[in-house]
Amino acid sequence: MALEKEIIVLGDIEMGAGNLTDDFISDNALTELIEELCKRPHAVDLVLNGDTFDFLKCPYFSANQLSYPRHITSEISINKLNLIYHAHNKVFRALKKFCKDKNNRLYFNIGNHDTDLVYHAVQKRIKELLSNSNNIYFKQVYRYKNVHVEHGQQYDFLTKINFDKLFLNYRGKEILNQSFISFGLISRFMHMKEKHPFLERIFPRKELLKIQRRLIKKLTRRTVGYFIKSMLYYPLRYFYDPTYTYPRELFRELYIRLKNVHWDVDKVIPTFKRKKKHSFKKDRIFVLGHIHEKFVEDKDNIALIHPGSWRDEYDLDVDTRKLIPRPKRYVQILITDVGTDYQIIEIPTNRTNLNFDKVINNELKHVKLVAKEEKFHPALI
Numbered sequence: 001m002a003l004e005k006e007i008i009v010l011g012d013i014e015m016g017a018g019n020l021t022d023d024f025i026s027d028n029a030l031t032e033l034i035e036e037l038c039k040r041p042h043a044v045d046l047v048l049n050g051d052t053f054d055f056l057k058c059p060y061f062s063a064n065q066l067s068y069p070r071h072i073t074s075e076i077s078i079n080k081l082n083l084i085y086h087a088h089n090k091v092f093r094a095l096k097k098f099c100k101d102k103n104n105r106l107y108f109n110i111g112n113h114d115t116d117l118v119y120h121a122v123q124k125r126i127k128e129l130l131s132n133s134n135n136i137y138f139k140q141v142y143r144y145k146n147v148h149v150e151h152g153q154q155y156d157f158l159t160k161i162n163f164d165k166l167f168l169n170y171r172g173k174e175i176l177n178q179s180f181i182s183f184g185l186i187s188r189f190m191h192m193k194e195k196h197p198f199l200e201r202i203f204p205r206k207e208l209l210k211i212q213r214r215l216i217k218k219l220t221r222r223t224v225g226y227f228i229k230s231m232l233y234y235p236l237r238y239f240y241d242p243t244y245t246y247p248r249e250l251f252r253e254l255y256i257r258l259k260n261v262h263w264d265v266d267k268v269i270p271t272f273k274r275k276k277k278h279s280f281k282k283d284r285i286f287v288l289g290h291i292h293e294k295f296v297e298d299k300d301n302i303a304l305i306h307p308g309s310w311r312d313e314y315d316l317d318v319d320t321r322k323l324i325p326r327p328k329r330y331v332q333i334l335i336t337d338v339g340t341d342y343q344i345i346e347i348p349t350n351r352t353n354l355n356f357d358k359v360i361n362n363e364l365k366h367v368k369l370v371a372k373e374e375k376f377h378p379a380l381i
């Protein structure tokens with residue numbers, strides 16, 4: 001059996017600035033994995049499957065201040081990228097080493113948290129940071145033989161990127177045309193995230209609502225408030241601002257989700273299946289991200305895989321009120337002369353469970369504590 005290609009896929013790393021809105025702390029585990037790949041005797045395609053960087057929640061640094069501007073020019077994206085580079089330098093160094101082997105290839109698939117990657121200036125800066133290797137690619141979809149890898153936001157109504165119109169003109173400047181949800185997130189919710197930096201790492205949200213009803217209701221009310229203003233007030237107040245257009249078709253969907261306190265991103269698999277049916281004949285292995293839950297369906301010779309995210313996330317056990325750290329996973333795909341095979345590999349966590357009530361009592365303290373447990377030092381906390 002001769003190996004033709006090894007493909008490694010992982011996604012939703014969501015690296016940020018090392019501040020309170022940055023949920024990635026597993027730099028050591030990720031670096032170890034990339035260094036492992038550097039030692040392979042054969043070439044590897046490493047596919048970072050979207051939301052590698054969390055540009056949405058990453059602040060912009062200027063005049064000695066952090067802020068979350070709504071209008072994102074390429075200069076602002078690069079400013080954010082520089083913060084991310086300093087906060088997660090170890091990962092960048094490992095990627096640089098990976099790219100040094102010219103037979104390896106590094107792919108950044110574009111996700112809804114790193115739409116900023118569509119800017120050529122951002123791509124250029126990333127290449128610079130990784131020694132200007134010519135084996136770095138930015139894609140919407142990675143394909144190789146019968147393997148199909150994409151982030152998956154295109155199958156989620158609310159976070160879909162408009163690839164036909166990536167930029168808007170605002171006061172003579174080119175700005176990023178993000179999804180309606182992203183504009184809202186960027187400009188209205190970061191102060192909530194800074195106040196409750198741990199809450200958003202806890203799943204499932206339905207269970208969370210059961211035992212933290214008051215707080216979740218408060219956050220939901222603010223969300224509803226924002227959407228009502230988006231409908232009735234902002235389009236008039238900011239008439240000449242193209243980022244406040246009237247998103248009429250979204251409101252029915254939003255109303256339903258808010259009513260059910262359905263905060264999670266929607267399931268993308270059913271839509272994906274409907275839209276991609278035609279490609280099921282050619283492809284056999286589909287890896288998607290976006291959804292931070294692990295999911296595997298392998299039937300009729302077709303595999304659909306969500307390996308889960310690399311953010312710091314927890315499963316809440318309502319009975320014991322324990323928070324159980326989620327393990328990190330990646331997909332290894334081997335293409336040989338006799339066929340294609342895949343494996344989902346889990347990296348064991350060396351993490352302790354937390355008590356939900358203690359965490360909620362002092363979120364900031366626990367954000368620091370868990371970073372320390374992973375031997376990560378947040379740059380800006």
Ligand SMILES: [Mn+2]
Pocket residue numbers: 050051111112113151153289290291
């Ligand atoms: Mn996503």
